[in-house]
Amino acid sequence: MEKGDPKETSRRESLTWTVLGYQSPYPGSGGATPGYLLEGSGHRILVDCGSGVLSQLGRYVQPWELDAVWLSHLHHDHLADFFVLQYALQTEIRLGKRKQPLPVFAPTEPERWGKQLSYRDAVRLHPIGEERTWKHGEMQVACFRTEHPVPCYAMDIQWRGKRILYGADAGPETDWERADPEPDLFICEGTFLDRDASHRSSGHHTVKEAAEAAERIGARRLLLTHLYPGYSRREIEAEAKTYYSGDLLLAEIGCRVRLI
Template sequence: MQWRVFGCHSPFPAPGGATPGYLLEAEGYRILIDCGSGVLAKLAEVCPPYRLDAVILSHLHHDHIADFFVLQYAIQTAMRLGWRQAPLPVYAPVQPEKWGNLLAYHDAIQLHPIREGEGYPLGGWEVTFFRTDHGIPCFAARLEGLGRTILYGADSGPRTDWSLMAQEPDLFICEGTFLQRDLPDEPVGHLSVQQAAEAAASIRAKGLLLTHLFPEYDRNEIEEEVKGSYSGRWWLAETGLTLSL
C-alpha cells in the first residue's frame, strides 16, 4: 500500500506545491484524504480525479477543501459521460453549516457526515474518526486494515489526546505548523514541529510523516526540531513523496 503526498503546505502553497491532500492506495482502492489548493492537478498525474473510490475531508477550512469543489465537477462530468456509474462517497464534518451545505452536489456526491468514534468500512479499511483540538469540528482518522494502522492527525492543537486514537501506529501523519520559537502563547489549534515529534514519541509511532508546513520556513530548521524529540523513522512531507507500507 502507498501513502502519497500531493500537498503539505499551509496556509498557502509553496511554488509548485499544494495545501494538504494525500492519496492512500491499497489493493486498487483509492482514498483521497483532504483536498486542498493544488491537489487535483497533482492527483491527475497519478489517476483521473473521477477514479477515486472515496474521499475523507478532516474539516472544512479552505486549505483542506479548496479543490473539492472542482472535484465535484470531475465526478459529475464523468457520470454524465458514462465513465463512472456511482456517486463519490465523501466522509466529512458538516459544520460550519455555511460550508457543510456545499458538500453535496447533484447526484455526484454521496455525503456521509462524520460521527466521532463510529467505525466506517472503506475498501479493506476500518476507519474511525476522533475530534481534535481545532477551531472548528476537525477529525483525525485512524485507518486499520491489511495488517497496518495509519493515524492521520488532521489539524490539531496541543489539547488533542492522541493516546485515545492509536498506539504504535505504523504511520502517524502529524501537523507541525510552527517552529517552536513561533509557537503562540495561547494554543490556536495547531502544533509546533517539536510538539508533533513529542506526540509521535508519546504513542510510540513506528513512523512519522511531518506535514502541514509553513512554506516560508527553512526545511533544515524543521528537521533539526524533529531530531531533538523523536528517534523513530520520520519524513518531512513534500509534494510527490510516496511512502510504501
C-alpha cells in the same frame, strides 16, 4: 519513502500513502495545501483536497476512478479544490466515465460549507463522527476529534495489522492516546517552529509538539506535514530530530510511504 513513476502500480498488496500537497496556510510556489492519496484493499481514497491538490491527483488516478473522499474538516486549506473536483465528477458522469456519485465522508460543520458538499448526481455526503467505524474493503477507518476551532477529525486507518494515524489539524491538547499506540505511520502537522509558537493560531501543533507526540505514542515513522512554506526544510528537520528518535520524514509532493 519512495519517489518514482506515479503511474507504476505496486506488484504486491500494500497500504500506500502519497502526498499530493502538504503546505499551509497557503501553497508555496509550485506547491499545494494538504491532500493525500490513500490506496489499499483495492480502494483509492482522496484524503483532504486543498489548493493545488487536484492537479497532483491526476498523476496517480483520475477523478472518476476515486472510490471515496475523506475530508478531515472544513477549512479552506483542506477543502479548496474539492469544489473543483465536484465539477470534474459531474463532467465525467455526463461523459459516461463514471456511473455512481462519489461518496464524501466529512463533518457537516461549519454548516455553510457542509451543506455544499453534496453536489447534484456527482457527490453524496456521508457525515462522520466518533460513533462508528467505516470500511473500505479490508480497510477500517475510525475517527476522533482533535483540538481545533471547527470540528476536525483524526483518522485511525487499519489494514491487515498495519496502521496509519492521520492527525489532520490538531492543537497541543489533542489526546493522541485515544488511538492505539505505536502506529506504523503517524502523519502529524508541524505548522510552526517552536520559536514562533506565540504567533500561531489556535488548534495547531508546532514541529516540537508534533515530534513529542510521535515519541509519546511510539510512532514507528513520523511524516511531518502542514508545513509553513516560509521555513527551510533543514530547520524543520533539526527541530523534529531533537524530540523524536524514530524514522522521520518531511512531506513533499510525490513522496509515497508503503506499508506491506
